[in-house]
Amino acid sequence: MTSDATLARFREYMVGPSRFMSLLSCFELGIVDKLRDTPGLTAHQLGGAVGAKPDAVAQLLLLLVKEGFVAYDEDAGTYSLDALADVAEGDLRRALTYMNMIKVVALRQLFYLTDSARTGNAVGLKELYGAAEGTLYDIVADHPDLREAWATLMNNVTANIDPWFFGNVDVPAGAQVLDLAGNTGLGAIHTYRHKTSPGLKVTTFDLPEKEQECLENFRAHGVAEHCSFIGGNVFDEIPRGFDIVLIKHFLDMFDQDDVYKILNGVNAALEVGGQVNIMVPVYPEDITDTDNYNVDFFPAFFIGCTMGQGGPQKLSTYTNWLEDCGFKVTKAITKDAAEVPPDVIPVQAVICATKVA
């Protein structure tokens, strides 16, 4: 790689924040929707429609024209959707949900990334939200902007990825399942729906303050008979008496020492032969694989914006860690990139393991 190539790559990075917000802002202003309804509008007409000065509309649309997302008719001075006209609404909504989460949960917070790495706390949450030492997950309930951006995304992600997860894990008939850090019960509800069997019981384990909303969710989804809640902290003691523990979207939030605490705790809670089924984003085994974007996003996101620590690992690393903690890995698969829509950042893996004697 020549010095010029390195410097050119730096320039790509330097325009990253402004590109991101220029694109998102054209959606937020309603410019894209307006052009979908009415192609062939001038900057003046668009400005009038969306409540912005025509000059600002013209400036922000330049990037979308450069990208071929929007077409500009130089003679008529009018804009129409170009490539954006061909993107299905559901695909666009999924991408915009993620973009909004990045804007609200990450953009400003990333400013404090260096301090967060030094202190092990997400300093941006303190600076922007007055959260003294908390993680995103501690304060999300108190801040509607964070909650809406983050919960909407996570519900989307869960809806998209859970069928794949449950298609790959074994939950025998009548199993007693613990959904570790199961938040307000969506994972338990999905478990019951995907793996229904006589006697199947799914228990959400999370902080006590989640109990009420979780139980309401169980009732609303008609699974209250089959699902329950236990309040507690995964770093204290993990409830016993379960055959299977699910750990979804959780291990990637922690550094190695905390992951070991969690896995050792799960091991202690299971009988020999008990299973743990994990879903977690993973880095590619060859970190220079340019098709995997986890590396581009998650380190800064977890360290700078949510936890002050954490980040995914390679599948082989998680496998090694599980074996260090008394498990035998029985399945370890990464989702095929060809099955993931091209705007989706996380590349997920499923790891199944059994407690050994």
Add this chain to the structure above:
Amino acid sequence: MTSDATLARFREYMVGPSRFMSLLSCFELGIVDKLRDTPGLTAHQLGGAVGAKPDAVAQLLLLLVKEGFVAYDEDAGTYSLDALADVAEGDLRRALTYMNMIKVVALRQLFYLTDSARTGNAVGLKELYGAAEGTLYDIVADHPDLREAWATLMNNVTANIDPWFFGNVDVPAGAQVLDLAGNTGLGAIHTYRHKTSPGLKVTTFDLPEKEQECLENFRAHGVAEHCSFIGGNVFDEIPRGFDIVLIKHFLDMFDQDDVYKILNGVNAALEVGGQVNIMVPVYPEDITDTDNYNVDFFPAFFIGCTMGQGGPQKLSTYTNWLEDCGFKVTKAITKDAAEVPPDVIPVQAVICATKVA
């Protein structure tokens, strides 16, 4: 462009902010400097040296390994500079100065881009700095973080680009030159240095509060005899009695109506035959030219982070606007991209014009 290609491009945009800060943070933490001094360090050694947890160091370095900026020896578990070892220190410093400016002046402020476009005010400055209606340039003096990030960059930019500007403009011997919006005198000092002639006089015209620092700069640079200061506002009245007006780094801050006010004001202040010499970043004539990054940066930067309005135009647009305002354009050249280091975003143009009867 297929829908998949559009969505893949969205993903590139989505990782823009996290990529930007991951890279910058590795410099801010001192990881890159440490590896330059001592190649072959582990994450533990680096963490100890820079005061961060080894896990965070390893996570943040993943992206630099992916990019080939840093090499990771899997067997030894050690890092060394890869492509970054070949970048000259001055080049790196220039890029980092720009990156720091983007971080401090733009990253958080961009969150408010949509509101800024709607209101015509840089809303982020109000939210982050309590600046009720001011522009970046109004508040920069009161906020050391903004001033240092922005002034350091502008002095760098000026030092790099002024020789090219003065090599392309004609300042006859003994001319009376007005440097419009000349800030604290650096442009006037450069004018005198590059165009010295018997009788040459250069006057900085800017807001009255700049006078003291400007005059001090003239004295410190030994040009107090040849340079002076006039306080005022370019939107009120532009001083008369000058042969040549320089407008550098200024027109791109305004929407068309304000650019017209400025150019009409300059026209009114000049005699027929008087000249205006402009330096301004310009968009490419073909906006889809992927080598020009002005479009990727300046609209969001001016609207969201500094002015609440503005942004560059094409060279042909500025030429048309000058002719609308009573000038004949005598020279209009864009800096050759091959002469600009590959990390530099602004592509500058020089436009010279003469007042016609």
